[in-house]
Amino acid sequence: MSLENCNKRTLMDYCPDIKVLDCTLRDGGLVNNFAFTDEFVRDLYEANIKAGVDYMEFGYKASKELFDTKDFGKWKFCDEKDIRAIVGENKSPLKISVMADVGRCDYKKDILPRKDSVVDLVRVATYIHQIPTAVEMIEHIKKKGYEVTVNIMAVSKVNSDDLDAGLQILAKSSVDAIYLVDSFGSFYPEQITKFSQKYVEIAEAAGKIVGIHAHNNQQLAFANTIEACRMGVSLLDATVNGMGRGAGNCFLEALLSFLKNPKYDEVPMIRFVEKHMLKLKEEGAVWGYDIPYMLTGIFNSHPSTAIRFIKDKRTDYTNLMHELMDME
Amino acid sequence: MSLENCNKRTLMDYCPDIKVLDCTLRDGGLVNNFAFTDEFVRDLYEANIKAGVDYMEFGYKASKELFDTKDFGKWKFCDEKDIRAIVGENKSPLKISVMADVGRCDYKKDILPRKDSVVDLVRVATYIHQIPTAVEMIEHIKKKGYEVTVNIMAVSKVNSDDLDAGLQILAKSSVDAIYLVDSFGSFYPEQITKFSQKYVEIAEAAGKIVGIHAHNNQQLAFANTIEACRMGVSLLDATVNGMGRGAGNCFLEALLSFLKNPKYDEVPMIRFVEKHMLKLKEEGAVWGYDIPYMLTGIFNSHPSTAIRFIKDKRTDYTNLMHELMDME
Numbered sequence: 001m002s003l004e005n006c007n008k009r010t011l012m013d014y015c016p017d018i019k020v021l022d023c024t025l026r027d028g029g030l031v032n033n034f035a036f037t038d039e040f041v042r043d044l045y046e047a048n049i050k051a052g053v054d055y056m057e058f059g060y061k062a063s064k065e066l067f068d069t070k071d072f073g074k075w076k077f078c079d080e081k082d083i084r085a086i087v088g089e090n091k092s093p094l095k096i097s098v099m100a101d102v103g104r105c106d107y108k109k110d111i112l113p114r115k116d117s118v119v120d121l122v123r124v125a126t127y128i129h130q131i132p133t134a135v136e137m138i139e140h141i142k143k144k145g146y147e148v149t150v151n152i153m154a155v156s157k158v159n160s161d162d163l164d165a166g167l168q169i170l171a172k173s174s175v176d177a178i179y180l181v182d183s184f185g186s187f188y189p190e191q192i193t194k195f196s197q198k199y200v201e202i203a204e205a206a207g208k209i210v211g212i213h214a215h216n217n218q219q220l221a222f223a224n225t226i227e228a229c230r231m232g233v234s235l236l237d238a239t240v241n242g243m244g245r246g247a248g249n250c251f252l253e254a255l256l257s258f259l260k261n262p263k264y265d266e267v268p269m270i271r272f273v274e275k276h277m278l279k280l281k282e283e284g285a286v287w288g289y290d291i292p293y294m295l296t297g298i299f300n301s302h303p304s305t306a307i308r309f310i311k312d313k314r315t316d317y318t319n320l321m322h323e324l325m326d327m328e
Numbered sequence: 329m330s331l332e333n334c335n336k337r338t339l340m341d342y343c344p345d346i347k348v349l350d351c352t353l354r355d356g357g358l359v360n361n362f363a364f365t366d367e368f369v370r371d372l373y374e375a376n377i378k379a380g381v382d383y384m385e386f387g388y389k390a391s392k393e394l395f396d397t398k399d400f401g402k403w404k405f406c407d408e409k410d411i412r413a414i415v416g417e418n419k420s421p422l423k424i425s426v427m428a429d430v431g432r433c434d435y436k437k438d439i440l441p442r443k444d445s446v447v448d449l450v451r452v453a454t455y456i457h458q459i460p461t462a463v464e465m466i467e468h469i470k471k472k473g474y475e476v477t478v479n480i481m482a483v484s485k486v487n488s489d490d491l492d493a494g495l496q497i498l499a500k501s502s503v504d505a506i507y508l509v510d511s512f513g514s515f516y517p518e519q520i521t522k523f524s525q526k527y528v529e530i531a532e533a534a535g536k537i538v539g540i541h542a543h544n545n546q547q548l549a550f551a552n553t554i555e556a557c558r559m560g561v562s563l564l565d566a567t568v569n570g571m572g573r574g575a576g577n578c579f580l581e582a583l584l585s586f587l588k589n590p591k592y593d594e595v596p597m598i599r600f601v602e603k604h605m606l607k608l609k610e611e612g613a614v615w616g617y618d619i620p621y622m623l624t625g626i627f628n629s630h631p632s633t634a635i636r637f638i639k640d641k642r643t644d645y646t647n648l649m650h651e652l653m654d655m656e
Binding site: 190227258289295316 | 550555617
């Protein structure tokens, strides 16, 4: 996507190169420990196809050496047979992705050669200091035949020089797309504008595209996603009903209704919400904008403090603020 | 505020001419029929003073000829004695505002001469076709000695020529500020950019300022407010916890934490949420982002359909969509 084209884009038109990735099972899995029913996953797969979504992320490829399979739902591990039980050979235009964390994935063993898998895209998630290891993973997975993207997490805590250096290393790798990730939901739209410009400039020069993964701590996940889109970011993450860790993510149904690309249709997604998401909430899954997440967003802090606070059914926000200040 | 100055503003700096207006009692009153306890109102008044908020709106000056006082809490009418019971002579820097709807306020009788009132600002709310009547009200209230602002409601349904004509009429009036109002929460930030430019250009030429009143149907109230602010809009409406009709408004606590003006402090507001807002929700007051409001936002439609849908405890979103399409 050329930046010029996208800045000229009006609300009545669209960029054909925009792609949407549904990561409900993966980021939402952090809410309910990946305990989705097969019916939920199958209906989401069907809804994504009908809605024109480009990628559906099934979960993590987590190491079974590091994590006990008894402690998690199956989408923490995304075994090939489990994905195939839902999608068969996946004779649909919807591509399938999985996420692999640097240091928490036995990628040499657990990621099959592309020809033996229905997975299309592997998304490598890395912290800034792990980038050299991430590049080794990227090259290995790329050689196996996959599309590969990389998420640099927690960039709101990374200084500009380190980020520039990291981006330059990734620009030289075989990765297809680099993700701007607002892990703590701490960015305002005008920061997204600047970061998007930086990422797009570096990525485009290397023939790559840029993605955005936003969190909703300050109720800006959707606004930040469409701002990034305006600035030339073309791979957009979202989840149904914004389901995701803590404050959650960009709402997929809002994003689809915003995008004017004729292939997108929010109706199947709204039907899916009607059938599945209300039940999930009734059963006790908790996510979404709330004061404690707003506070971790403001303090540019990991949401774990707020998640614990809410789990403990605490409402003494003032004390939470003091705790967050002490962590600064 | 000059537009140039504000575009040059960085996140580390601030515009000293920004003013914040808390309209929790007024827009939030539409949720609970203005049934706020005196303790709630008094604590909100104190919290606003501590937080450095510039204006607190107590409610409507509604006509007692048109509305039965038995059907509403007292903040629907904002009698002078009721405001004074909370604020006394209001020996604080916090200014007091009330809202007067064109055609639903006996302003000649019910709005006292400024010297007999603790109210500082009267906000006239008008539809585009009522602007000549609004101007008559504005001049009358201005002559009584008040600051006066005007909200043009539902502009997302007004054609550009009519809006331009309406703005030019208001520019010639004695009104102090003109509000950009996203009544249906249907604007995206890039539309706010353009509308803000238009409003600021016309208002500045006439020596007036511009305000923004956003709704949260697409979870963009905060994002749209700070985008307007970036474009030179200087009078910012918000409500505690976003309390307001339907999807509610811009969150005051988020806005205060965003603004870098040293006088603003979100802490008293977060304490207020802790003490009062959770209880209000427990007692059954319902507002905030939800699929039905997102749909009326997308369809640029009055939220009343969604409010009824939610009151009826319906969750058949697909049918709601059909109903909204039929109303197009």
